[in-house]
Amino acid sequence: MARFWVCAAAAVFSLAFLILHSCYCGPPMLRSFVFVNRWTPEKPLYRLDLDWPKYSEMFTGTPFCVAVDSANGLVYVAQRGDNIPKILVLSEDGHLLRAWNYTVDTPHGMFAASTPYEQTVWITDVGSGSFGHTVKMYNSFGDLVQVLGTPGKKGTDLNPLQFDNPAELYIEDTGEIYIVDGDGGLNNRLLKLSPDFMMLWLHGESGTGPTHFNIPHSVTVDSAGRVWVADRGNKRIQMFDKVTGEWLGMWDDCFTEEGPSSVRFTADGKYVFFAQLNLSRLSFVAAPPAGSVGRCSVVSTIQLADQVSPHLVDVDRKTGAIYVAEIGAKQVQKYIPSSS
Numbered sequence: 162m163a164r165f166w167v168c169a170a171a172a173v174f175s176l177a178f179l180i181l182h183s184c185y186c187g188p189p190m191l192r193s194f195v196f197v198n199r200w201t202p203e204k205p206l207y208r209l210d211l212d213w214p215k216y217s218e219m220f221t222g223t224p225f226c227v228a229v230d231s232a233n234g235l236v237y238v239a240q241r242g243d244n245i246p247k248i249l250v251l252s253e254d255g256h257l258l259r260a261w262n263y264t265v266d267t268p269h270g271m272f273a274a275s276t277p278y279e280q281t282v283w284i285t286d287v288g289s290g291s292f293g294h295t296v297k298m299y300n301s302f303g304d305l306v307q308v309l310g311t312p313g314k315k316g317t318d319l320n321p322l323q324f325d326n327p328a329e330l331y332i333e334d335t336g337e338i339y340i341v342d343g344d345g346g347l348n349n350r351l352l353k354l355s356p357d358f359m360m361l362w363l364h365g366e367s368g369t370g371p372t373h374f375n376i377p378h379s380v381t382v383d384s385a386g387r388v389w390v391a392d393r394g395n396k397r398i399q400m401f402d403k404v405t406g407e408w409l410g411m412w413d414d415c416f417t418e419e420g421p422s423s424v425r426f427t428a429d430g431k432y433v434f435f436a437q438l439n440l441s442r443l444s445f446v447a448a449p450p451a452g453s454v455g456r457c458s459v460v461s462t463i464q465l466a467d468q469v470s471p472h473l474v475d476v477d478r479k480t481g482a483i484y485v486a487e488i489g490a491k492q493v494q495k496y497i498p499s500s501s
C-alpha cells in the first residue's frame with residue numbers, strides 16, 4: 162500500500178512538472194529538441210538559410226551542381242532540362258543576376274575560379290551532343306573561353322585529351338587542375354594538369370585496388386597537400402599526394418550503405434564532409450592532420466528529407482556557407498555555420 166502512494170505521488174509530481182515545464186520552458190517540440198541534444202554528442206554545425214534563394218522558382222530544371230566564387234560573391238548553378246537557361250549566376254544573398262545556355266549540353270560538375278583579370282567558371286559536360294564530353298571554362302557572362310576534350314566525341318586518349326562523362330574538377334589558386342573522369346563512362350581516372358593543360362600525373366585504372374576507381378565522382382584538395390576523391394562506385398574516398406600522385410590511403414568504413422557523391426572541406430578546414438545521394442545526407446568528419454589520413458568517424462550530419470538527393474556541393478571559402486545541389490528536390494539550398 163505504501164508503495165502505491167509513493168508511485169501515485171511520483172506520477173502526480175511528474176505530471177505537474179511536465180505541465181509547468183511546458184508552460185515555462187516553451188512548446189513540447191522545442192523541449193524534445195533540447196532533450197535530444199543533451200543525449201547525443203552531435204551538435205548541429207550548420208543551419209538552413211531559409212532566405213536563399215530569394216525566389217525558388219528560378220530553378221526551372223534539375224540543378225546538378227553548384228560552384229562558389231567567394232572572392233566575388235557569386236554562386237553558379239548548373240541545371241538540366243529542356244528549353245531552360247542551364248547556367249544561373251546568383252549573388253551570395255540569393256538574387257538571380259544572369260543566365261545562359263549557349264554551348265552547354267548536360268552539365269555535371271562545376272568549379273568557380275577567379276584570376277585578377279577574369280571571373281571564370283569551369284563546367285564538366287556529360288552530354289552526347291556536339292558540346293558534350295568536355296571540360297569547359299566560361300567567363301562569368303557565359304562566353305566560352307577554353308575547351309578541354311573533343312567536343313561531341315567521347316574517348317580515352319591523353320593526347321589530345323579526351324573524356325567520357327567527366328564528373329568534376331578542382332583548380333588550385335596556382336592554376337593546377339584535377340579532373341575526375343568520370344561518371345560511369347569509358348574512363349575511371351584522376352588527372353592532374355598544369356595551368357597550361359599539360360599532364361602532370363594520372364591514375365587511370367578501373368577496379369577496386371588502391372589507386373583504382375569505379376566512378377570517381379568528386380575531387381577536392383586540402384591545405385595539407387592531399388587530393389581527396391569520392392570513389393562512389395567503390396564506396397570509399399581515396400587520398401593522394403598532390404605533388405607526386407602517390408596513394409596515401411582510403412576511407413571505406415563510413416560507406417557501408419552508399420558511396421560518396423561529393424567531397425569538400427569546410428571553410429575553416431576543420432572538417433571534411435561528403436554527400437550521399439540516396440541517403441539524402443551530408444556527413445562531417447574531423448579533418449586528419451597532415452601526414453596521416455586517420456579514420457573515417459562521422460561527428461555530425463545534416464539529414465535532408467527523403468528523396469532530396471544531394472548530388473554535388475560547394476563551400477564559400479569566405480563566409481563558410483555550404484551550397485547543396487539537390488537533384489531530387491530540384492533546388493539548391495544554402496547552409497550557414499550555426500555560429501554565424
Ligand SMILES: *[C@@H]1O[C@H](CO)[C@@H](O)[C@H](O)[C@H]1NC(C)=O
Pocket residue numbers: 242243244245246247260261262
Ligand atoms: C536557352 O534558354 C532560353 C531562356 O533563357 C530558352 O528560351 C531556350 O529555349 C534555351 N535553349 C535551349 C537549347 O535549351
Ligand SMILES: *[C@@H]1O[C@H](CO)[C@@H](O)[C@H](O)[C@H]1NC(C)=O
Pocket residue numbers: 393419420422438439
Ligand atoms: C541510388 O538509387 C538508385 C535507384 O535505386 C540507383 O540506381 C543508384 O545507383 C543509387 N545511387 C547510388 C549512388 O548508390
